[in-house]
Amino acid sequence: MEPTAKAAPFTLHQKIIIAILALLQFTVILDFIIISPLGDIxxxxxxxxxxxxxxxxxxxAFSAGTSGLLAAGFADKFDRKKLLIFFYTGFIIGTVLCxxxxxxxxxxxxxxFTGLFGGVIGSVSLAIVTDLFLIQQRGRVMGFIQMAFATSQILGIPLGLYFTNLWGWHSAFLMIAVLGVLILIAIVTKMQPVNKHLELQLDKSPFLHLWHTLSNKQYQIGFAAIALLSVGGFMLQPFGSAYLVNNIGMxxxxxxxxxxxxxxxxxxxMPLVGKLSDRVSKFWLFAAGSLISIVMILIYTNINPIPLWQVVAINMVMFMGIMSRMIPATTLNTGIPEMKDRGAYMAITSSLQQIAGGIAAVCAGYIVHQSTKTSPLENYNILGYVIAAVTLCSVFLIRRVAQLVKSKVAEPVLVTE
Known part of the structure; x- marks a missing residue:
């Protein structure tokens, strides 16, 4: 593995941005993944x-992907802070409706409805990260932001399930909405405008800008690679709680x-992978995580009833492998687009990722079968084999992305004090 240049320190404003985006991602991720542990209920x-x-x-996923594509042409036409406020407000309303x-x-x-707004938030956040942080900083930034997934597992899901047991499953979504309102206030009051990219726009038509971004052959490699990453999670997680309860006996x-x-x-x-991602080959880090995840997914989807501690141990190692893939892959992906295309590129990437995941979830719903409400899930092991094959394919695509990023000339970034 080849070492990279010494990582640059963060400014005060950058630290504030990291905190806001991490909390924001916490609510968005929790809103999506809470439906999995609530699945059996x-x-x-x-x-x-x-x-x-x-x-x-x-x-x-489908509505998020659609809205992301529609918003892609406009993503680089507005202050990114204003876009974030608009879509996050809609996301909160949708969560209340849930x-x-x-x-x-x-x-x-x-x-x-929630997906129409929530699907754009991730791409806007990534565009903000790419505008405000050097490539040598982004691994650490993505490590902190994607720790939102871990926090949602540690705090969000247990609290959501606890409230569900007390007041019903509706209360889990209300919890997310209340927290979202507090984060929205922080965005409005603490985040500075992110609008320097407006000076670089060449396409007057948003749809022309969208087409130019979609038709870029280098961009298309990044689109395919990141879209493929979501397939495994969308196939495995939705039926996770039902599998644990009805097949494993939890x-x-x-x-x-x-x-x-x-x-x-x-x-x-996540923090360890984030730091490593800024110091060693991001591709080899991704490949190592992929190997671990393939082995553990095949084990997980083929186990018989076992004690709780063994279930916990398998889940821990499996998700360490799965999540250690996300940081290097996402960081590499941010190095592909030109500054003037970043908003559109991230929006399209997020959209295709959601659409691919939506297709995967539908396929999983038809592969997995349950005869009655309490009977074991059938064909869950087949999901494991499919996910393993998709993960292997993603390694080859990410390798191509890494080659593209390595060949690119260093670009200026907009670092604020």
Whole structure:
């Protein structure tokens, strides 16, 4: 592995941005992944089949992907702070609608609405990171921001399940909405405008800007690579709680403990991977994480009923492998677009990632079968084989992305004091 240049320190404003974006990502990620641990409860309470639940998960992804594509042409035409405020406000409203749902169709509609806004937030956040941080800093930044996943596992999901046991599953979404309002206030009051990219725009038409970004052959490699990364998670996680309860014999009271320790493992690995990502070959770091995740996913999807501590141990190692892939892959991806295209590029990347994940969730809903509400899930091991094959393919695409980034000439970035 080849060492990189010494990492630059963060300014005060950059630290504030990292904190805001990490908290924001916490709510967005929690809003999406909370539906997985609630899956068994939702399928029983709202009388959903595995196929219906697959659609409930994918509804968010498909609407998020669609809105991301529609917003891509405009992503570089406005102050990124204003875009973030607009879409995050819509996301909060959608989350409240999820909490108010009383049927499968109401929940499905609310998830679509939430996805229309939530799907753009990630791309806007990535564009802000790319504008304000040097390439030598982005690994650490992504490490901190993606720690939101671990925090959602450690705090968000256990609290959500605890509130669910006390007041019903609706309360989990209300918790996210209340926290979202507080974060929105912080964005409005603490974040400075992010608008220097407006000086570099050449395309007058947003749709022409979108087309120029989509048709760039180098960009297309990045689009394909990042889209493929989401397939595994969208296939494995939606039925995770149902698999643990109905196949492995875990109880609903044990689920928070499993998610808690899984989050602890991710919380440990993410900062380490973030630092390594700024010092060693990002591709080889990604390849190592991919190998670990393939082995553990194949083990996880083929186990019989085992004690709780063994389930926890397998989950911890598996997610350490899965999440250690995300930082180097995402960091490499930010090095592909030109500054004038970053907003559109990140929006398209996020959209294709969501759409690919939505397709994967629907496919998973049809691959997995459950005869009754309490019977074991069938064909879950087939998901493991499919995910392993997709993960292997992603290694080759990320290798190509790494080659493109290495060949690019260093670009100026907009670092604020």
């Amino acid at each position: 939702l399928m029983k309470n709202l009388n959903m089949s595995t196929a219906n639940f697959g659609y409930a998960v994918s509804a968010y 909490a108010l749902s009383t049927s499968y169709w109401m929940l499905l509609s609310a998830r679509i 109880t609903h009271e044990q689920l928070p403990l499993i998610f808690f320790f899984t989050g602890i493992s991710v919380l440990i690995i």
